[in-house]
Amino acid sequence: MNLTIKATKNNTFDAVVVGSGMTGGFAAKELTERGLKVLMIERGREIKHIEGYDTAMKQPWEIEHRGKTTNVSAEERWANSRFWGLGSEEVVNHLTNDKENPYIEKRPFDWIRAYHTGGKSMHWGRQSYRWNKQDFEANAKEGIGIDWPIRYEDLEPWYAHVEKFVGVSGQKEGWDVLPDGHFLPPMPMFAPEVHFKKMMTEKLSRPVTIGRIANLTQPQKVHTDLGRASCQYRSKCARGCPYGGYYSSLSGAIPAAMQTKRLSILHDSIVSEIIYDEQKKRAIGVRVIDQHTHAVTEFFAKIIFLNAGSINTAALMLNSKSNRFQNGFGNDSDQVGRNLMDHQLGSGAMASIDGFEDDYVYGQRPNALYIPRFRNWGNDKQTAYLRGFGYQGGASREGWESGVNADGFGADFKKSLTKPGPWSIRIGGFGEILPNPNNRIYLDSEKKDKWGIPMIVTDAAFVENDWAMRKDIIASAVEMLDTAGFKNVTSYDRPTHMGLGIHDMGTARMGRDPKTSVLNAYNQVHDCKNVFVTDGAAMASSSCVNPSITYMALTARAVDYAVKALKKRES
Amino acid sequence: MLGGAFSAPTLMAMNHWEQATSPTIEGAAFSLSDTHRKIVAEIAEMIIPRTDTPGAKDAGVPAFIEMMLKDCYAQSEHLSFTEGLASMEQVKFLELNEAERRGVLKYLEQQTKEKMKAMPKGTPFWRLMKELTLLGYFTSEAGIKASFDYVQIPGKLENIKLKPNQKAYAY
Numbered sequence: 001m002n003l004t005i006k007a008t009k010n011n012t013f014d015a016v017v018v019g020s021g022m023t024g025g026f027a028a029k030e031l032t033e034r035g036l037k038v039l040m041i042e043r044g045r046e047i048k049h050i051e052g053y054d055t056a057m058k059q060p061w062e063i064e065h066r067g068k069t070t071n072v073s074a075e076e077r078w079a080n081s082r083f084w085g086l087g088s089e090e091v092v093n094h095l096t097n098d099k100e101n102p103y104i105e106k107r108p109f110d111w112i113r114a115y116h117t118g119g120k121s122m123h124w125g126r127q128s129y130r131w132n133k134q135d136f137e138a139n140a141k142e143g144i145g146i147d148w149p150i151r152y153e154d155l156e157p158w159y160a161h162v163e164k165f166v167g168v169s170g171q172k173e174g175w176d177v178l179p180d181g182h183f184l185p186p187m188p189m190f191a192p193e194v195h196f197k198k199m200m201t202e203k204l205s206r207p208v209t210i211g212r213i214a215n216l217t218q219p220q221k222v223h224t225d226l227g228r229a230s231c232q233y234r235s236k237c238a239r240g241c242p243y244g245g246y247y248s249s250l251s252g253a254i255p256a257a258m259q260t261k262r263l264s265i266l267h268d269s270i271v272s273e274i275i276y277d278e279q280k281k282r283a284i285g286v287r288v289i290d291q292h293t294h295a296v297t298e299f300f301a302k303i304i305f306l307n308a309g310s311i312n313t314a315a316l317m318l319n320s321k322s323n324r325f326q327n328g329f330g331n332d333s334d335q336v337g338r339n340l341m342d343h344q345l346g347s348g349a350m351a352s353i354d355g356f357e358d359d360y361v362y363g364q365r366p367n368a369l370y371i372p373r374f375r376n377w378g379n380d381k382q383t384a385y386l387r388g389f390g391y392q393g394g395a396s397r398e399g400w401e402s403g404v405n406a407d408g409f410g411a412d413f414k415k416s417l418t419k420p421g422p423w424s425i426r427i428g429g430f431g432e433i434l435p436n437p438n439n440r441i442y443l444d445s446e447k448k449d450k451w452g453i454p455m456i457v458t459d460a461a462f463v464e465n466d467w468a469m470r471k472d473i474i475a476s477a478v479e480m481l482d483t484a485g486f487k488n489v490t491s492y493d494r495p496t497h498m499g500l501g502i503h504d505m506g507t508a509r510m511g512r513d514p515k516t517s518v519l520n521a522y523n524q525v526h527d528c529k530n531v532f533v534t535d536g537a538a539m540a541s542s543s544c545v546n547p548s549i550t551y552m553a554l555t556a557r558a559v560d561y562a563v564k565a566l567k568k569r570e571s
Numbered sequence: 572m573l574g575g576a577f578s579a580p581t582l583m584a585m586n587h588w589e590q591a592t593s594p595t596i597e598g599a600a601f602s603l604s605d606t607h608r609k610i611v612a613e614i615a616e617m618i619i620p621r622t623d624t625p626g627a628k629d630a631g632v633p634a635f636i637e638m639m640l641k642d643c644y645a646q647s648e649h650l651s652f653t654e655g656l657a658s659m660e661q662v663k664f665l666e667l668n669e670a671e672r673r674g675v676l677k678y679l680e681q682q683t684k685e686k687m688k689a690m691p692k693g694t695p696f697w698r699l700m701k702e703l704t705l706l707g708y709f710t711s712e713a714g715i716k717a718s719f720d721y722v723q724i725p726g727k728l729e730n731i732k733l734k735p736n737q738k739a740y741a742y
Contacts, residue, residue, distance in 0.1 A: 059723065060741070061712040068643045068706075188730055233728040234742060360733040363725035364742050399739060400709040400718075404702045407680060409618040410673075417709070418718040420739045 013039040013264070014566075016286055016301040018271045018316065021119025022548050023535045023555045024307035025249025025257070026162070030559035031305070032260040036566075039264050039299055040257075041288060043308075044096070044115030046267040047122070049250040053240030055090050063089050075099065082110045083500060091238045094122050102455070104444055109458035110499035111311065117267065118250035119309065120502065121548070123238035126214040126246050127370070127392065128168045129545035130159050130179040134377075139541050142386060145339065145435035146511045148540045149521035152179070158553035165256075166247040166549070167223050169367075170212030177207070178372040178545070184217045186210045187367050191359035192395040192423050196369075199484040206374050206480065211367040211392065214247040214549075226255045233363035246366070266299075268292060272453050274304065274320040274329050274531065281324070282530045289451045303530045303562050306508075307555070310340070310536040311441050314507035315456050317518075317533075318443050330525035335518050336508050337442050339435040340460045341542040343501035344389075346494040347470050348428035349477035351486035353395060356423050360397065368394040371427065371480075373544055375472065384468035386434065389544050391477065393427030425486060429473030432544040434465055435506055439498070460498045503547050505536030523558040529565075534558045601641045601649040607656045610664055611636055615704045617676060624717035627708050635707035640699070647693035655696020715741050 014036035017027045028040045046052075060066065069077075069087030080095040081087030087095075096113035103111060114120045133152040140147035163182040171186040189197065189210050197208040215231040216223055223229075228244030228251055237246050244251035257263040268291035275298060277284045285300035306313045314337040320329035328336050373388035374380060382388075398421030403413065439460035447455045462470075474491045481489045498504075511517020514526035523538050525531040534555035536547060543550075603611065615627035615636065627633070640652055662675060676697075683697040708714040715721050719741035 057723075059712070060710045060715060063710075065639065065643055066706055066710045068639065070642045071645070072642075187728060190730060231728075233725040234723075358733050360731050360737070361729070362722075362731050362740065363728035365728055397739070399741075400705055403705050404698075409676060409680075409701070411620055411622045414619050414622065414624075414718075417705070418738050420733065420737075 011298060012300040013037050014301060015303045015305065016041060016299055017305045017307055018286065019119060019307035019309060019535065020117050020254065020265065021249055021307065021309060022121040022124065023551045025118065025121065025253030026552045026555045027305040027307055027534060027559055028257040028263055029253040030556050031563065032257040032262040034563040036563065037262050039266060039301065041266045041269050041271055042117055043270040043291065047117045047250065049255065050242045053242055054093065056236065056239045056242050065089055079111050083112055086112065091123060104447065104455055104457040106457050106459040107461045108497040109460055110497045111458065112499065112502045118248050121248040122240060122250065124548055125546060126237065127546040128212050128214050128549040130181055131543050131545065131550055132177055132179055135541065135543040138387065144386065146516050146540055149510055149512045155553050155557065158557040159549065161556055162549055162552040165222060166214050166252060167216045167219065168212055168214050169217040171209050173207065173209050175207055175372065177377055183212065187217060187365055189369065190361055190395050191356045192353045192425065193369055196484045200480060203483050204480065206371060208369055208371050211370045213367045215366055216245055226252060231366065233365065235364035235366040237366050270451055271316060272319060272451065274316065276320065276322040276324060276329065278323055283528055294451060302566060303532065306531065306533045307535045310504045310507045311456060313533055313535055313537045314441055315443060317508060319454060330518050330528055330531065332527055333514060333516055333518060335516065338437045338440040339506040339509055340439045340441060340504060341433045341435060341506040341539065342498045343503045343542060343544060344431040344433060344462060344466055344470060345428060345501050346496040347473050347492060348391065348393065348426065349474065349481050349489055349491045350424060350426040351481040351489040353423035353425055353486050360420055368392045385465045387432040387544065389429040389431035389469060389473050391427040391429055393425065395423050395425040397421055397423050425481065427477050429477065430501065430544050431466065431469045431473060432542050435541055436463060441507060462498060505539040505542060505547060508533045508537035509540045510538050511540060522561040523554060532558050532562055603637055606660060608633065610656055610659050613665065614676065614700055617672060618701060618704045619708045625713045627704055630708050630711040630713040632704055632707040636703040639703050648699060651693030652696050652699050
């Protein structure tokens with residue numbers, strides 16, 4: 001699976017893909033399956049599927065600090081460890097050392113990064129929801145940002161294509177707000193959750209469904225052909241799954257691309273610049289710096305896919321200056337790096353649940369409930385803010401951890417903690433953030449990283465619309481748990497910055513007009529048609545649903561277009 | 572407010588406690604003296620004693636607590652922990668009998684609840700002892716296997732009905 005390329009050998013490919021994560025992996029798969037010879041360039045180290053997951057099969061007592069972040073790790077991963085538990089030994093090797101890869105926070109931004117094979121697809125939340133029709137129309141209707149150059153119908157067949165390959169478990173519901181897809185059987189709701197769904201439907205007319213998640217509940221041939229097996233319900237996905245039970249670039253797209261024998265992967269290689277040929281008026285390749293030796297090599301290709309992750313993709317474009325693009329590659333509109341979006345999270349409510357004492361669960365569900373957006377939807381009209389939010393969460397029985405805050409010690413106390421505790425429930429919001437040109441990243445004019453590349457500056461924050469929505473996320477969560485008859489309903493509101501949703505997007509948006517957007521309807525850079533951006537950077541708005549499956553659908557659609565265009569050009 | 576609930580030994584211990592002013596410890600690299608280690612071990616064993624299943628000492632909890640404080644906790648916690656231990660030394664915890672020790676811990680537990688409300692800079696000693704004892708024990712091999720139905724690879728997900736006296740699953 002590891003073909004290391006000697007820099008002196010033939011450095012020319014049909015396509016170069018920058019990044020090996022969620023969209024880079026999918027681009028490589030789709031390109032190689034259409035017959036192209038592809039070089040995938042990953043800036044981080046190589047992690048091999050299965051054998052590289054060094055903590056996957058560790059027992060709890062083999063994790064030295066038992067899930068807590070050490071002081072050393074917190075210092076090294078100063079940004080990553082702002083997210084719950086990402087500094088712990090279970091997963092820390094799957095996250096970037098921020099001390100070695102610093103960025104500048106003009107305004108604080110929780111930038112969670114994963115520089116290694118598979119990128120953040122290694123430990124994504126796996127929640128997979130199609131956007132709805134309105135998500136693509138809202139910008140135009142409300143005069144926010146710019147209109148999407150595509151509609152739901154353009155993406156629909158590609159959603160289906162991605163879902164079948166990835167394997168998404170879920171329940172068909174027939175709701176406009178959350179279009180159904182091609183689903184593997186749903187995971188079960190637990191007894192108090194069934195009650196909760198019933199109460200929400202009857203009393204508040206708010207929909208509740210089981211999470212739609214990229215874990216295999218019933219593997220199909222397309223999955224087993226790649227060596228993937230059913231989810232084992234260990235819920236230790238973030239460590240990497242030796243069964244391939246959840247989809248990642250490592251378990252799915254990269255092995256599929258490898259099967260074509262047309263994919264080469266270069267690790268530890270930072271793409272510093274896109275090489276633009278002023279005569280040919282197109283990009284001809286990329287300049288790459290070796291992480292360790294700092295040696296510079298150039299690779300050439302007919303088409304280039306940028307999938308480095310929204311912020312790094314924008315930074316790469318801004319750093320690629322030429323006579324034609326003095327303001328950064330493809331940046332005539334001055335929109336590269338701007339309109340940085342995310343989803344706000346960190347607020348919601350929890351409650352204790354009386355009853356259901358006989359109900360218990362065997363296995364760990366790596367999934368939660370999903371409550372799709374109900375605000376500014378249908379007849380609901382909010383005056384304080386635009387758009388809406390969804391909730392994720394669920395019920396579980398408390399474990400020994402409840403003893404920490406309870407009174408008591410000694411033999412009886414010890415024994416009491418070995419029994420399943422009472423049920424409790426928690427739901428948290430994921431809120432849509434609007435495109436805002438003042439929320440941005442840019443390159444520092446003086447400071448450079450150790451590879452001589454200008455450092456990235458984050459300059460973004462929540463605005464009034466976000467705060468008003470956050471208030472409602474909390475109030476509505478309390479209302480719902482109260483209405484369900486749960487006890488001790490308590491709200492929570494963890495102070496966060498933008499970025500913590502790990503859904504950074506929007507920094508090279510698609511649009512109809514080259515004056516106000518960077519990419520066209522096929523993710524092509526307006527002014528350089530052989531370069532495609534299909535990671536989160538392409539997004540013109542953020543919806544409130546988890547974005548990965550939309551990024552993958554955009555990627556597959558763009559590849560289909562790119563290869564057809566290339567073949568037309570060459571025939 | 573607390574008086575009625577406490578037995579005579581507890582009240583005695585409380586007197587000792589009141590006399591023990593909180594000594595100030597200068598911040599330094601975190602390590603425990605032999606006496607402090609003994610106190611930590613005795614308290615951990617009182618939280619999770621050996622019964623028909625292993626106790627905190629059997630599961631290696633005392634050494635775990637020290638390692639965790641050193642590796643994962645801030646200096647403010649090192650301070651509050653060492654202060655707590657110094658106070659235990661002043662009430663001569665190791666010389667007290669079982670009932671007196673229990674009294675001291677009960678008092679400490681109530682006092683800690685009050686302290687926690689004030690959002691102290693460093694998490695109080697008792698709270699640290701308790702969270703680290705429970706974490707160390709219930710995630711240790713001996714603790715997990717004796718306390719729970721440990722299943723490393725469930726392989727399926729099912730709603731089930733709880734049987735009488737069924738232990739919790741651990742994964």
